[in-house]
Amino acid sequence: MSKHRIEQIVQSYLEPIMEEYNFELVDLEYVKEGANWYLRVFIDKEGGVTIDDCELVSKALEVRLDEEDPIENSYILEVSSPGLDRPLKKDSDFERYKGEIVDIKLYKPFNKKKEYRGELVGLKDNIVTIIDEDNNTLSFSRNDIAIIRLAILF
Known part of the structure; x- marks a missing residue:
């Protein structure tokens, strides 16, 4: 099986x-x-x-x-427990954690980087949008994301 x-x-x-x-x-x-x-x-x-x-x-x-x-x-x-840095998997996770800081790891580099951190704006039409630390709005296809987790901030 x-x-x-x-x-x-x-x-x-x-x-x-x-x-x-x-x-x-x-x-x-x-x-x-x-x-x-x-x-x-x-x-x-x-x-x-x-x-x-x-x-x-x-x-x-x-x-x-x-x-x-x-x-x-x-x-x-x-x-x-999924832990403090729980992964966001379901569509409802993206709604629940809007406004939270997330870490995104991509399968392939985008603008020469594979890792991003930013405030989660949301998920729409399979596109994840964040606002990064420099106040840039970034969007990633969900298919390009290896994992997206809540960030642990100290």
């Missing part, structure tokens, strides 16, 4: 768990790192996620994974 299909199946298992406990599924990935496969689930909720929240989701998901057994390989299940 493909990696993408496994992620879809696991997401379908997570949806009722997220709804029941009022969590948001931020991201889900099934990846191989070295010799190990990892099933990573990133959750959030109003006020932030606790270790107990992660344990609750992990146990509920484990029950469903054990019942259905959709993953042939052995894997390590990790449930955690």
Whole structure:
């Protein structure tokens, strides 16, 4: 079974768990790192996620994974918060974090740079717009962005 299909199946298992406990599924990935496969689930909720929240989701998901057994390989299940520098993945993330400072990493250089920081203006028609530190308005196709995260400011 493909990696993408496994992620879809696991997401379908997570949806009722997220709804029941009022969590948001931020991201889900099934990846191989070295010799190990990892099933990573990133959750959030109003006020932030606790270790107990992660344990609750992990146990509920484990029950469903054990019942259905959709993953042939052995894997390590990790449930955690997306962190302060959470990635923006869903369209709703771009709306929620308008006005926040974000870091953007591109697949290919634009104006000889692959990394940008600026205030998120928003997402429209698959174009992400920011205002950089020099007050320039920059727009990037979502397809050209490797990752966009909330910036950690000190």
